[in-house]
Amino acid sequence: MADGRDAAHEVLAGVLQIRDERLQVMLWQRAKEPALHRWSLPRGWLAADEDVEASIRRQLAEKVDVHKLSHVEQLSVFSSPGRVPDRRVIATAFLCLVPADVDPEVPADTRWFPVDDLPATAFDHEEIVLVARDRLRAKLSYTNIGFALAPAEFTVSELRGIYSAALGYQVAATNLQRVLSRRGVLEPTGRTVPAGRSGGRPPALFRFTSRDLQVTDPFAVFRPPT
Amino acid sequence: MADGRDAAHEVLAGVLQIRDERLQVMLWQRAKEPALHRWSLPRGWLAADEDVEASIRRQLAEKVDVHKLSHVEQLSVFSSPGRVPDRRVIATAFLCLVPADVDPEVPADTRWFPVDDLPATAFDHEEIVLVARDRLRAKLSYTNIGFALAPAEFTVSELRGIYSAALGYQVAATNLQRVLSRRGVLEPTGRTVPAGRSGGRPPALFRFTSRDLQVTDPFAVFRPPT
DNA sequence: GAGGTTTTCGCCTTATAATCGAAAACGTGC
DNA sequence: GCACGTTTTCGATTATAAGGCGAAAACCTC
Numbered sequence: 001m002a003d004g005r006d007a008a009h010e011v012l013a014g015v016l017q018i019r020d021e022r023l024q025v026m027l028w029q030r031a032k033e034p035a036l037h038r039w040s041l042p043r044g045w046l047a048a049d050e051d052v053e054a055s056i057r058r059q060l061a062e063k064v065d066v067h068k069l070s071h072v073e074q075l076s077v078f079s080s081p082g083r084v085p086d087r088r089v090i091a092t093a094f095l096c097l098v099p100a101d102v103d104p105e106v107p108a109d110t111r112w113f114p115v116d117d118l119p120a121t122a123f124d125h126e127e128i129v130l131v132a133r134d135r136l137r138a139k140l141s142y143t144n145i146g147f148a149l150a151p152a153e154f155t156v157s158e159l160r161g162i163y164s165a166a167l168g169y170q171v172a173a174t175n176l177q178r179v180l181s182r183r184g185v186l187e188p189t190g191r192t193v194p195a196g197r198s199g200g201r202p203p204a205l206f207r208f209t210s211r212d213l214q215v216t217d218p219f220a221v222f223r224p225p226t
Numbered sequence: 227m228a229d230g231r232d233a234a235h236e237v238l239a240g241v242l243q244i245r246d247e248r249l250q251v252m253l254w255q256r257a258k259e260p261a262l263h264r265w266s267l268p269r270g271w272l273a274a275d276e277d278v279e280a281s282i283r284r285q286l287a288e289k290v291d292v293h294k295l296s297h298v299e300q301l302s303v304f305s306s307p308g309r310v311p312d313r314r315v316i317a318t319a320f321l322c323l324v325p326a327d328v329d330p331e332v333p334a335d336t337r338w339f340p341v342d343d344l345p346a347t348a349f350d351h352e353e354i355v356l357v358a359r360d361r362l363r364a365k366l367s368y369t370n371i372g373f374a375l376a377p378a379e380f381t382v383s384e385l386r387g388i389y390s391a392a393l394g395y396q397v398a399a400t401n402l403q404r405v406l407s408r409r410g411v412l413e414p415t416g417r418t419v420p421a422g423r424s425g426g427r428p429p430a431l432f433r434f435t436s437r438d439l440q441v442t443d444p445f446a447v448f449r450p451p452t
Numbered sequence: 453g454a455g456g457t458t459t460t461c462g463c464c465t466t467a468t469a470a471t472c473g474a475a476a477a478c479g480t481g482c
Numbered sequence: 483g484c485a486c487g488t489t490t491t492c493g494a495t496t497a498t499a500a501g502g503c504g505a506a507a508a509c510c511t512c
Contacts, residue, residue, distance in 0.1 A: 156459075173459090174460080174461085199457050200457040200459065
């Protein structure tokens with residue numbers, strides 16, 4: 001109808017994780033038309049008794065252990081009339097993150113792909129992956145969202161690797177540590193790596209001070225006088 | 227159904243403008259149940275042949291001259307099962323901005339309210355207004371979104387008033403000018419105000435260099451090496 | 453214990469933002 | 483016309499945040 005009362009509503013998950021030093025996204029291969037054999041984001045229909053966030057968590061539970069998700073945030077609505085053939089489907093897309101130190105079990109039709117080297121995707125899913133990627137990259141700059149990509153504890157080198165992979169270019173370890181420390185999002189645990197076989201000085205272990213998303217407002221002009 | 231195929235989809239507009247030195251939002255008073263006499267955001271049903279942004283522009287055209295909108299951006303989806311009584315309605319909310327120097331004609335049931343002093347609103351519309359307000363305030367810090375609140379040309383004092391009203395606290399004019407100039411988002415027109423009856427030095431006129439949204443990434447750690 | 457490796461830290465430079473006060477450019481009143 | 487009040491503008495200075503670099507620390511192996 002012309003009043004939108006019959007629009008089907010789906011939820012889509014862009015699940016991102018640092019794997020093999022690259023930012024990768026979880027996709028599954030369709031076995032049916034339309035978009036046969038193309039790669040799709042995890043998805044599902046919104047149910048009557050849930051909001052979109054509850055729905056995306058329920059859909060993902062069929063793919064991975066939802067407890068391994070370290071962050072879930074709404075991205076955007078995709079609603080072009082022709083984005084899915086034959087019928088009208090409105091999609092709410094999410095950005096979901098998994099820490100780098102877990103390897104969730106996934107179904108046989110599901111694989112990880114680097115976000116900068118995607119296979120042929122179904123419908124508008126490539127665009128959605130890129131929106132998810134860009135949102136993550138932007139938030140790495142002005143929030144503590146690194147906590148969702150990193151393990152609970154990590155060395156500065158490991159964190160550098162994570163940030164470099166997510167951003168797509170090398171960042172300096174020394175500066176990364178100081179910037180995040182000054183902002184108060186990073187703190188030392190006081191312990192170091194057991195001094196195994198690295199051949200160098202055993203690195204100190206760090207953790208994020210908070211595992212909730214916090215923004216750091218950098219511009220003092222626009223900050224209220226303290 | 228349990229698959230979301232019958233969810234009604236509405237679009238909601240948080241239309242913000244600086245009026246009387248305050249950040250205000252456009253609301254209209256409902257004349258029917260539910261939420262009789264409560265104040266509501268402009269809204270409408272998504273039609274079959276339009277995406278959500280086209281829809282919000284169409285809905286707003288019934289309230290104001292859409293050409294006066296200087297910025298439209300998607301905010302978020304609101305989808306709690308009980309957000310509207312009796313039936314399931316999914317909402318995509320938008321942030322819409324109007325420059326401070328226009329006073330659009332609005333219907334008789336429509337008024338402007340300061341976002342920090344709202345009347346009794348319908349449904350979850352108060353929450354949506356606050357999300358719109360916070361999004362605007364955040365973007366004032368790291369984008370050139372001021373162009374959407376300011377007239378085409380303005381003095382530094384006027385711009386200071388606009389930023390102060392939008393942010394809810396006083397900002398320093400001298401610093402505002404230099405920060406925005408350095409970022410390259412502000413430029414002088416070369417002309418000054420006709421030297422009327424101000425009693426002081428006639429202020430220079432400025433304009434924003436672009437009327438498209440541009441973000442300024444402040445953190446060089448996270449910036450690729452140039 | 454000498455030499456290689458990785459991490460950590462201090463020093464210095466650069467970039468950006470904030471404060472402050474003086475000078476500029478206008479009105480008004482005498 | 484000129485002193486005075488007003489508002490804007492601009493330069494000088496300070497404060498804060500970020501980036502680069504090399505030396506020192508803390509481990510390993512031989």
